[in-house]
Amino acid sequence: DVQLQASGGGLVQFGGSLTLSCRASGFTFDDYAIGWFRQAPGKKREGVSCINKSGGSTWFRDSVRGRFTISRDNAKNSVYLQMNSLKPEDTAVYYCAADVHNLCLRATMPTDVYYDYWGQGTQVTVSS
Numbered sequence: 001d002v003q004l005q006a007s008g009g010g011l012v013q014f015g016g017s018l019t020l021s022c023r024a025s026g027f028t029f030d031d032y033a034i035g036w037f038r039q040a041p042g043k044k045r046e047g048v049s050c051i052n053k054s055g056g057s058t059w060f061r062d063s064v065r066g067r068f069t070i071s072r073d074n075a076k077n078s079v080y081l082q083m084n085s086l087k088p089e090d091t092a093v094y095y096c097a098a099d100v101h102n103l104c105l106r107a108t109m110p111t112d113v114y115y116d117y118w119g120q121g122t123q124v125t126v127s128s
Contacts, residue, residue: 002026002117006096009122012086016126020081022096022119029077033104035115036070036081038092038124045112048094049081050104059109063089086126093121 008020022034035050049060049070058070064083072079079096097115104110 004096004098004117004119006094006119006122009094009124011125011127014087014126014128016086017082017084018086018124020083020094020096020122020124022079022081024077024079024098024117027098027117029098030074031102032098032100032116033102034072034079035097035099035104035109035112036079037095037097037112038090039095039121040092043092045095047109047111050099050109051079052104053102057104057106059104059106061109083124086124088126088128091124091126093123095119095121 003025005023033052036048037045038048039045051058051070051072055072067085069082096119098117099115
């Protein structure tokens, strides 16, 4: 079975840090770009960051650039989202997703319709 397991969420204070992990199984991980999305209550899901299949290209939305980093370890079928200097507006459920088209570029991240597999989400709550 195809699975993407997101983990690492939790409650953190303003300015704190969290590292989210996304572990994949059931498909050839090296062939997929991975994206992180988030959805806050009452808001649309939005792309946060992505990394292409080789790890050589990454993208961040403006509001997190400089605070978040993304990396992948293909040997462990895993992608990591390091989140620093967290703000209350980062509060959301975070999802990882896999894209076989490998469309993650430095200038853009594909919208959620291009992603083939989705994880179940992990809650991140930042208190002020």
